[in-house]
Amino acid sequence: MTEPRHTLYGTLFDDAALFPPGNAPMGEAIPAHRAHRESRRAPYVGPLLVADARVAELRTVLSREDGDHAPLALVVTVPGGAEGVAPAIEAVRSDPALYLAGVEVAAPPGRSASTAHTLVSALGPDTDSYVEVARGGDAAADVAALAGTGAHAKFRTGGLTPEAHPDEDELAALLDAAVTAGVPFKCTAGLHHAVRHTTPEGFEQHGFLNVLLATHALLTGGGEGVAVKVLADRDGPALASRARELTPAEATRVRASFRSFGTCSIAEPLEDLVVLGALHA
Numbered sequence: 069m070t071e072p073r074h075t076l077y078g079t080l081f082d083d084a085a086l087f088p089p090g091n092a093p094m095g096e097a098i099p100a101h102r103a104h105r106e107s108r109r110a111p112y113v114g115p116l117l118v119a120d121a122r123v124a125e126l127r128t129v130l131s132r133e134d135g136d137h138a139p140l141a142l143v144v145t146v147p148g149g150a151e152g153v154a155p156a157i158e159a160v161r162s163d164p165a166l167y168l169a170g171v172e173v174a175a176p177p178g179r180s181a182s183t184a185h186t187l188v189s190a191l192g193p194d195t196d197s198y199v200e201v202a203r204g205g206d207a208a209a210d211v212a213a214l215a216g217t218g219a220h221a222k223f224r225t226g227g228l229t230p231e232a233h234p235d236e237d238e239l240a241a242l243l244d245a246a247v248t249a250g251v252p253f254k255c256t257a258g259l260h261h262a263v264r265h266t267t268p269e270g271f272e273q274h275g276f277l278n279v280l281l282a283t284h285a286l287l288t289g290g291g292e293g294v295a296v297k298v299l300a301d302r303d304g305p306a307l308a309s310r311a312r313e314l315t316p317a318e319a320t321r322v323r324a325s326f327r328s329f330g331t332c333s334i335a336e337p338l339e340d341l342v343v344l345g346a347l348h349a
Contacts, residue, residue: 074111075319076280076311077347081337082114082143082330084256086122088228090332094122094129098140104334112338114328115141115169120148120156130165139167143196146173150186157190170196172222172256177205184219196327198222198254201242203234208245215249220327225279226258230271233258236299239274240282240292247286247325255279255329262340263304274299276329276337277307277346283326284318308344 083101085092092100097116104113118126123144130140142160146152153173160168171191175183180199187197197219201210211221223242226233234242246253255276263275282295290298301307314322331337341347 075316076314076323077112077341078323079112079114080276080323080328081112081334082117082254082328083334084117084330084332085334086116086118087257087330087332092332094125098126098129101140102137109334109338113334115143117143117145117330120144120146120152120159123156123159127159127163127165130163137165139165141167141169143170143172144168146171147200149174149176150179150183153187153190168195170198172198172200172254174200175202175210177202177207177210180210180221181213181217184214184217188218193218196220200224200256203238208241211242211245211251211253212249214251221246221251221253223253223255224257225255225274225329226260226271230269233271233273235272236274236296239279240295240299243279243282243295244286244292247283252325252327254327257330259329259331260333260336262337262344262346263307264300264302275304275307277304277311277341277344279329280322280326281307281310284314284322287321287325304344308341308346311346 085097085100101116144156144160146156150173153171156171160166171187173183173187180201184199191197199214199219200222201207214221258273259276260273261275262277264278266272278299278301282298285294285298
């Protein structure tokens, strides 16, 4: 039987080494990603994330490599909106050294459904489609509008300023909207550690373990208020203990909703889980 920890954390960590605050050079990010995928960390590592504006640079770096490599699995982010989807797809699919695992595109308020239709139509059913829901406005309605489109939601959970980090009430409302509508989701930015914490700069950052358990609470009828409390919880050992108590079926259900999140460091979140006893070293 699959261990709950493998079900709960498998391919949870998308490699966002190219993005802030990591900002790894392309020539370092690619071999580092391959090293992760060939190490004991491999079961937990998702695709490499790259912005559409840097796909040409990535292709140039790959063209200079020596030796044979399997096609590099990519998820391409398109912050400019739906009009950038087709060029991004073509840039990746025209290169045999690349495999397009997914596309993430930002949508303005009120445009999530139309953006989703553009994205899914261009990608087809076998490639993951994510629509980044704009904060503010009626974000919950934008999440609900994705139901039945074939696209998933993407939530921005942090950034380089305090204001870029949604508080627990805002994030709980988004998670509740996704669970209620049956829309799977991923997160980006800010989930640098397993447990809710305050950074030295004073940023209030969510923990990915909190988000996993808040998702479980919503799936089991706990309601938005319970999710708020779970997101605010800073007791790492207690959170890790609750995660260990999830059955494989419960962990599978959580991950069917919360698919993954982007992290500029693959090592740090895994080290957090080891320290908390959630994973073996």
